[in-house]
Amino acid sequence: MTALSVRNLRKSFGALQVTDDVNLDVTEGSLHALIGPNGAGKTTLIHQLCGQLGPDDGTVSFFGTDVTDLDMPHRARLGLARSFQITSVLPRFTVRDNVALAVQARSGSSFRFFRPAKHERALNDQSMAALTDVGLTDRANDLAGALSHGEQRQLEIAIALATRPRMLLLDEPLAGTGPEEADALVDLLLKLKGQLSILLVEHDMNAVFALADKISVLVYGRLIATGPGADIRRNREVREAYLGEDAS
Numbered sequence: 433m434t435a436l437s438v439r440n441l442r443k444s445f446g447a448l449q450v451t452d453d454v455n456l457d458v459t460e461g462s463l464h465a466l467i468g469p470n471g472a473g474k475t476t477l478i479h480q481l482c483g484q485l486g487p488d489d490g491t492v493s494f495f496g497t498d499v500t501d502l503d504m505p506h507r508a509r510l511g512l513a514r515s516f517q518i519t520s521v522l523p524r525f526t527v528r529d530n531v532a533l534a535v536q537a538r539s540g541s542s543f544r545f546f547r548p549a550k551h552e553r554a555l556n557d558q559s560m561a562a563l564t565d566v567g568l569t570d571r572a573n574d575l576a577g578a579l580s581h582g583e584q585r586q587l588e589i590a591i592a593l594a595t596r597p598r599m600l601l602l603d604e605p606l607a608g609t610g611p612e613e614a615d616a617l618v619d620l621l622l623k624l625k626g627q628l629s630i631l632l633v634e635h636d637m638n639a640v641f642a643l644a645d646k647i648s649v650l651v652y653g654r655l656i657a658t659g660p661g662a663d664i665r666r667n668r669e670v671r672e673a674y675l676g677e678d679a680s
């Protein structure tokens with residue numbers, strides 16, 4: 433089944449066509465990478481997929497439901513979760529409470545009723561399950577602000593997982609991480625792969641080619657190729673526009 437289906441999507445900022453007739457299908461359970469040069473429009477496309485930004489034209493369907501006119505909270509409730517390019521954790525909250533807030537948001541309770549997560553067994557169990565998924569259980573009681581950059585990216589993924597999504601939209605999860613942190617995040621994504629559908633925007637080509645079932649290449653808002661990694665490496669237009677002739 434197709435998890436996410438994008439048809440003839442268009443978006444302009446003034447005279448700049450940032451999304452130019454994009455068609456994209458992400459197969460359920462696959463990890464689909466979206467790559468392209470800086471300013472190609474990858475983040476703008478993610479914003480339109482998660483509902484943060486409306487397209488000028490075209491449609492977005494999620495597991496067969498047309499979600500084009502739904503806002504971000506509504507899409508999140510359907511199971512479409514995103515993590516952010518810029519770190520979005522609350523540094524003065526514990527790691528566990530950062531996840532607990534996401535669990536509470538999903539269950540519909542408000543901040544007014546928020547109490548420390550350790551007092552809420554169900555909340556605690558769900559939060560710890562998400563932290564176990566990303567390998568952060570031993571940091572649960574630490575302040576999120578005390579985590580390394582890579583651990584904060586893991587926490588962001590835990591926050592997204594806590595909403596029990598059917599699909600994750602990940603915008604540059606490896607940005608700013610060191611080699612060991614990047615390896616840990618790649619291992620995490622390998623573990624998640626197959627459990628849910630993932631659309632990954634990433635500049636780290638080693639990670640992209642190691643992880644992706646399919647890769648789509650966006651250049652000046654236009655998708656110039658979609659296919660398995662081996663096909664993308666061989667694609668002449670992709671090599672000229674992005675990967676460079678020395679890609680091997």
Ligand SMILES: Nc1ncnc2c1ncn2[C@@H]1O[C@H](COP(=O)(O)OP(=O)(O)OP(=O)(O)O)[C@@H](O)[C@H]1O
Nearest residue numbers: 445446448450468469470471472473474475476477
């Ligand atoms: N709100 C906005 N108003 C005007 N122009 C914008 C807006 N958001 C993005 N842009 C422009 O749209 C283009 C695409 O930006 P976008 O951030 O989507 O690219 P990207 O492929 O994600 O880049 P990067 O890889 O550097 O993160 C850029 O030229 C950017 O300056």
